[in-house]
Amino acid sequence: MKRIRLIVQYDGTGYVGWQTQPNGVAVQAVLEKEIEKLSGKPAALHGSGRTDSGVHALAQVAHFDTESRIPSDKWAFALNAGLPPDIRVQFSDEAKPDFHARYDVKQKHYRYTIELGAHASAFRRNTALHYHGALDLGRMERAASQALGEHDFVAFKTAGTRLNSTVRTLYRSAWTRHGSLLYYDVAGSGFMYNMVRILVGTMLEIGGGLCDENAIEKALESGKREDAGATAPPQGLMLMRVQYPSFDTADFVEVNEV
């Protein structure tokens, strides 16, 4: 029995998200079906975490166990031959038997992309949020920095989701502008359901002058969902990088900074 580790890239537009759901096709399920076709046996694929419907991954990590004799580094090629082109395995190797794609995560990096300008691009319609209007980037940058460090992010989770702990640590939380594109890059120990999208929604309201510029700080202190802003739409969000103590997707899938 071997534990195979994959770096999976997907355009989430056509999927209900990473995790198998009753209401549509999940990336995980599509991959599990291909693994079963190749190995002849049902496989349970474990991802580093879920991504929501319409959210993308430049580099998601997942593992499964198999007795197949396909060489570890050939799994990427073998799977890609059968997968739809909006899911591409970028790398495969054999992990140690105790490696776990979800439990061992040290840090994750997400990016949210906003496209500024009067008219949306025909080519970014599924991978950016188009925003036409004035945004005060200085306010947004200051708001982003208020989320840095260890906080209870209970105000930044979707109501109803139950978790043991809502404390997370952010190592990076910053906006950068590249021409007509605005990137919010956030790296942390972990993220709750919709957390990045609520952070972005709140900062868009701050940048647009629709709420107080200390709204992030206030919501972190109060812990009230209503002190944070709306949930930004999914298509701008991408899982960019997953880091483990001894494995880093950025060594195989470059995080293009522009």
Next chain:
Amino acid sequence: MKRIRLIVQYDGTGYVGWQTQPNGVAVQAVLEKEIEKLSGKPAALHGSGRTDSGVHALAQVAHFDTESRIPSDKWAFALNAGLPPDIRVQFSDEAKPDFHARYDVKQKHYRYTIELGAHASAFRRNTALHYHGALDLGRMERAASQALGEHDFVAFKTAGTRLNSTVRTLYRSAWTRHGSLLYYDVAGSGFMYNMVRILVGTMLEIGGGLCDENAIEKALESGKREDAGATAPPQGLMLMRVQYPSFDTADFVEVNEV
């Protein structure tokens, strides 16, 4: 009566091309339907030229005549409200009554994008040709330069198409590499059906060592289609810029060089 000029951007993946065809939906037809909805009268839209099925446009130019009282600069917004998101009007203005989107073209710029590497990207599946294998970029650069200037490009047109003249002038014909992407940028007085794709197909054979490195020169001299290479697939091709004596799309839609 006013002549309205548009800069149209489209992801050609879902269309049979620019021009209305019996076998599917054309970008031109989608736009004409929206113009008719807004103006209440059928409109004939004239583009700078056709693009093939699956070929994209960062900046296509088109014009139509209308008696509608919609302000010239508002046509872009009005059309985008009804158009599908893979077609976006980036600019509209009133042109002089004698402006003609096709007859007045001075220069066009196309780009063909090749993505190198073991695995294709999930995000470029519709806008680049994935190529896994060795390519000699030096050979390809020399081949591209052989196409510069005025030549009879009869060997680089699809057999069966009839034209008055097959002489064209290329002002730019060069490959550049940006990370894992390879761009072929070509600018000229005009292009025949499939001309850029046959040039690219030939240069891929040259770069892959499948044919003589002077194959472009030889095909230009012989005028024989069989001396040129295969037609590269459409998805890598994009119309980047159209220039007229007094109008240039690059003033409104930036040609991002990377």
